[in-house]
Amino acid sequence: MTTNNFTDCVLAIDIGSSSIKAGLFSSQCDLVEGSLVAVLHSQKFTSDGGVEENASLLRSSIESVIDGIVAMVEHRNLNIITVAIDSMASTIVGLDKNNDPVTPFFSYADTRNSEDVDNLKSLIDVDRVHQRTGVIQHTSYLPARIMWYKRTQPKLYSEISKWVDISTYIYLQWFHPEKVKSSFCISSWSGMIDRFRRSWDQELLNILDIDLFNLPELSSWDEPVSGLNKQFSDRWKPLKEVPFLLSVGDGLTANLGSGCVDSSKLAVTIGSTGAMRTIVSGNPKVPMGLWAYCFGRDMNILGGSF
Known part of the structure; x- marks a missing residue:
């Protein structure tokens, strides 16, 4: 259904693996x-x-989509009250002290770290870490990705000040960096979150020899950031003080969009990869072969990929 019988709207942005999509929606999702x-x-x-x-090129693509929306808003006298973003999950990019990229952004599908997965598993109790982080360590996740980059690119690795997902990187470019946090949800797809504490997993940090300041501060998706920096306040005037919700994983939004918002329903996604997911309260035990990612302060997305 489409409608034009309102002024206030929400800007929704999807950062996918092959395209960036955005649209404006009413509070009733029209x-x-x-x-x-x-x-x-x-x-x-x-x-x-x-x-x-x-x-940087991916960020430019995202920004060009927003440029198009902003031009439309100004032309049609619409008022964006919130920006909501979902992103492909398990991404990583290494940034320097100015929050500029040192590395490309690496996808979950990159398997060059398979040797490092084996090395990591030899250093941990796999079952305990599975329950704590919600994942069996795998090439998709960040611990082995960081180990691989340190092993294969030591000079560039030494220039990295912070490791972030792609959505946190763009927020660091759009807002004053001290304001920017990363959601429990998108960060949980890193395989490095202690889901019981809603914090970066200390055992994995110790193994990787990185500190908390090398990773973004964490918060719930519903604690937005607002106040674009001068460059983007001038570029996107209608968004200058609009709250941007923290990005969440695209797997979560597949559940929300299909109405599978609690444990009574199961969502099935068939795309570049396939997955089945349900949303559960608390931090349940994760069956072998499945994963659990954080959603907000006290829920998990429980499921498996294929």
Whole structure:
């Protein structure tokens, strides 16, 4: 259903693996007619299992989508009251002290760290870490990715001040950095979150020899950031003081969009990868072969991929 019988609307942005999409919606989730904008982007696949993309170019693609929405808002006298973003999960980019990329952004599909997964598993109690972080350590997750980069690119590794997901990187570029946090949800897909404490997992930090200041501060998705920096306040005047909700994983929004918002329903996604997910209260035991990612302060997304 589409409608134009309102002024206030929400800007929803999806950062996908092949395109960036955005649209304006009413509080009843009705689409503003003609407001959908999409831009394609592409990842680089290498013969040794690499899947990566230039982080700055991807950010430019995201910003071009927002440019289109802002032009539409100004032309049609609409009022954006909130920005909500979902992002492909288990991404990582290493930033320097100025929050500029040192590395490409690496996708969950990059498997060049398979040797490091084996090394990591030899250093931990796999079952205990599975229950604590919600995941069996795998090439998709960040601990082995960081180990791999340190092992193969030691000089560039020494230039990295912070490791973040792609959505946190763009927030660091748009807002004053001291304001920017990363949601429990998107960070949980890193495989490095203690889901009981809602904090970075200290055992894994010790193994990786990194500190909390090398990672973003954590918060719930519903604690927004607002106040764009001068560059983007001038570029996106209608969004200058609009709250941006913290990004969440695209797997979560697949559940929310299909109405599978509690443990009575199961969502099935078939795309570049497949998954089944349900949303549960608390931090239940995770069956072998499945994973659990944080959602907000006290819920989990329980499921498996195929």
